[in-house]
Each structure stands twice: as structure tokens, then as C-alpha cells.
Amino acid sequence: MTPAKTSDTNGNGTGTNGGTDAKGASVVVNAIAVLRTFTADEPLLGVTEIANRVGMHKSSVSRILATFEQENLVERDPETKRFRLGLGLIAVAGPLLAEMEERRVAYPVLRQLTEQTGETSALMLWNGDEAICVEQIASHHQIKHTTPLGARYRDAMSASVQVFLSTLPAERVRELLRSGTISFPGLDDAGLAAYEARLQDVGQRGWAGNYGESSMDEVGVAAPVHDHRGDVVAAVLIPAPRFRVSKEQFESLGDACVAAAAKVTTRLGGRPAT
Numbered sequence: 522m523t524p525a526k527t528s529d530t531n532g533n534g535t536g537t538n539g540g541t542d543a544k545g546a547s548v549v550v551n552a553i554a555v556l557r558t559f560t561a562d563e564p565l566l567g568v569t570e571i572a573n574r575v576g577m578h579k580s581s582v583s584r585i586l587a588t589f590e591q592e593n594l595v596e597r598d599p600e601t602k603r604f605r606l607g608l609g610l611i612a613v614a615g616p617l618l619a620e621m622e623e624r625r626v627a628y629p630v631l632r633q634l635t636e637q638t639g640e641t642s643a644l645m646l647w648n649g650d651e652a653i654c655v656e657q658i659a660s661h662h663q664i665k666h667t668t669p670l671g672a673r674y675r676d677a678m679s680a681s682v683q684v685f686l687s688t689l690p691a692e693r694v695r696e697l698l699r700s701g702t703i704s705f706p707g708l709d710d711a712g713l714a715a716y717e718a719r720l721q722d723v724g725q726r727g728w729a730g731n732y733g734e735s736s737m738d739e740v741g742v743a744a745p746v747h748d749h750r751g752d753v754v755a756a757v758l759i760p761a762p763r764f765r766v767s768k769e770q771f772e773s774l775g776d777a778c779v780a781a782a783a784k785v786t787t788r789l790g791g792r793p794a795t
Contacts, residue, residue: 531533551577555585556594556606561669565603570707584705614671623660623746623755624656631658634781638774640761641667643783645743648673650702652681652756666739667761676715676735677705683729684756687720688745694720728775728782733763740766742775744782747791751782757782 554575558566570725572582586604589595593609627644634642635658644656652674674682677698686694686703695713697703705716723729728744735741740763746755759778766774786792 524627525627543788551575551581552585554591555582556589556610559595559604559606561672564605565598565601566605567601567603571604605710623789627656627746627755627757627785628658630781630784631656634658634757634759634777635660638759638777640759640765640774641665643668643760644746644785645674645684645756645758646754647756650697651675652679652685654758660761662741662765664762664765666741666750666762668760675703677703677733678734680729680731680760681756681758682742683720683723683731684743684745684755687723688753691717726775727779730771730775732771738763740771740774742771742778744775744778746782746785746789748786749790750793751792754791755785757785 529552554577555571558571568579568582568586571577571586572579577583586595589607590597590604593607594613595604596607597604599744607728612706623646624644629643631642639660639662641660642658643654645652646655647653654668654674656671657667659665676682677686682703686697689697694717698705698713698716699708705712707713707716728742731739731741733740739760741758741760743756743758745753746757748754759774761774
């Protein structure tokens, strides 16, 4: 192996002041962009599709995918020759998931919640501008609502997104909505004011609801999990098919979700916000 070169104070060589590091950083950024094109809705993608989405030449995308394929980070569908994420990513993410305290602590509570309600239960974390599913116990019903681990939510009406946004300053919420980072249809002043009032209700009631507002076939309730400082660090979510949940049952799911979130809070050594 050729020894790595170092940079001098004038920026010569390939150190932090040279051009090679910058080039290497751009390669990593491009590789990450390629991985992020795969979603739960579109798990299979071709080279041309990926290249168009990330704004790269097809040859560059092909080289990145070839490297990923060698490391089992992506795999090629034998029939369509398109790519999907590979099991090697689980090995990469496994240590993080295993050490994620909220996930470990919440697991038995989620199992109990699914047995109690008959519906799927999930644990959501906030990534600054999106809610991410990090754990899930699927419903035993044949028709159920589930989502892949790692799925991201940026819909303002999503119950888990409402929980996290309800903890943010109003200025930050408006910034996320107006920039389109969080999708929201009513961006006029009246719509924003109504949504802010909704978030205040979430904080006062202790749980957020989405009764067919993101998708007419689905409902969801979510409640916050707090740490020892009283800060919201996660949300317990119950998603379900709308046809199975009446308005009365919707309220009951909300109550069950609050109780489960309180159990996770207690197991974390936390306390509800005052």
C-alpha cells in the first residue's frame, strides 16, 4: 500500500490544504447521495434514474454502485438489473441500533402496546427536520400499516412529526414549513396560525392525531417520550388502517399511546415535561 502523503504549510501534497482531500470528500458526498435515492416507495432503481436524481454522470454512478455491490451495500435484481439496498447496510447500522438506548428500552413496551391494541406500534426519533422510524412491532392483522425501519416522515400532518414540531419554537416551525422541508399545504398566514394552534393542542393534550389527513386510508396517533430533563427524545406511534378505527377508537388509541410513551419515559429514567 502506498503511504499517504501529508500536506505542508503551503498547501502542497494531499493533506487538508490540498485538492485531493476536497475531491475525496466530494466522492463521499456523491456516494451518500446515491444511497439516499432509494426509498420505501421506490426500493428498485436503475443507473439512469439514480444519475438523474443526483445530477451525476451515469458512469460515475455505475462506479459507485459497483463498489457498493462489492461490499453488499446494494444488490442487483437478477431480472430487471436494477439496484436495491443490500443487507450489508444492516451490518453497518447494527451497532448504532444496538446501542440506541431509546430503541432498546422501548422494545418491550411496543410489544405490549401491539398486543393491547392489535395495531402496529413504532418508535420514532427526530433528526432535526424529519421523524425516523427506528423500531416497530407489526400488527397481527392481515391488513395493517407498517413501514421499513429507517423510513423518514416530513409531512406536517404526520402524528409523529406533530409531536416533535410541538416542542420547537414557532419561528423554527414556520421556517421548516415555509422552506418546504416539512410538507404543508396551507402556507398562508391563516393556515400557519391554525397549524400552530394545533401544535399547542398537541402539547396540552399529550398526543397528536392524524385521522386520514396524510393518507385517506390511514390513521395515526403519537405521544412524546421524555428524558430525565423533561425534553422530548422520541415518540411512540400507532399507525392503523382507517377502516378499522372509528373516532371513538381513535381516542382510545391516543390514550393507549400516551400510557405507552409514559412507560418508555419511566424506563429511560425520564420525567414528563411540566
